Amino acid sequence: MIRFALRRALGSLFIGLGSLTLLPACSSSSADQQTAQLPYIGEREVVPSPTGGPADTVYATIPTFHLTDQAGQPVTNATFKDKVYITDFFFATCPSICPKMQSELLRVYEKYKDNPRVVFLSHTIDPAHDSIPVLRDYAERLGVTDASRWHFATAPHDTVFALARAYMTGAQVDKEAPGGFTHTGAFALIDPNRHVRGIYDGLNKDEVDRLIKEIPVLLQEVSATSATATAKQP
């Protein structure tokens, strides 16, 4: 089923390439996105088929992880089975960009909080300070009362930073800003097969609007894929 999904995605790869550059201009193709799939973002590898058939393209996947959320519950890859999720990195005492980011993510959350297929995951990058009670307080202060809809999760420091790299949200170059200013305010959109399907600047309202528009595109693809998979079952 994964291979099938990947092959289907190949057809729309050209549309996807534009978004890889993370330029604001890529939101101009929103008309295409109604009928197209979202790009696969990150490293990809072309693997020759052992049977001599067409080569397979294998995309980078999010590694296996084990986190704990503000309710003290485990959060793993299985938590997001058959769902799409949006992720970011923050810390509770962050005085700079986090409040702005979280208020933008809150805007996305408000749109999708009644859709159980869309889940939110914020990782703390300061696990030493952000204990479970701190995360719970933070979530409640943001107005998030159901931890299963928006997880504020912690894990050992190394785990979190490895994940930040996998989600490509650790740091980002902004060519528009003087001196190629870097920041860490990105959101990533992940599909049920652990692939990153969108990266959005969480400090930029237009980029966050693009995320809000692209979530349904991914949901539709997921529905179509699982329907096809079901139909194929004997």
Add this chain to the structure above:
Amino acid sequence: MRSWWLRGAAGLAVASVLAGCFSNRQNEGEKLYATHCASCHGEQGEGLRRLIPPLAGADYLRQQRAALPCLIRKGQQGPILVNGVTFNQVMPGHDDLTDSQITNILNFVQQQWGNQNQTYTIREVSELLDACHGSDGQ
């Protein structure tokens, strides 16, 4: 005739330079707010839920007016009550701002988003900053 024209031109030039000066001065608070404050307190001073206190319509700005210069200079830690809601976030201090920049930020905040609170002179802010040894005399 010619000297009248010259004087007129010189007067216009001075006026336009001054206007530039004034408008920059007036906007300084707004610009500094956008750079140093808005990502937490919001572009409209709205704050963020129960996490970051609002500035728009905040009783705290009136009640704690004299303490605000030091609050910006030294930052803020521990619970504070704003409009009946207890907030508890760390606000960083600002050694990177001059007394006059703090004055401009405060005057912007005290007069923006419907706030109609008393403004400050630079001298007053410097004096208030002495309380926390935070005046840089500029």
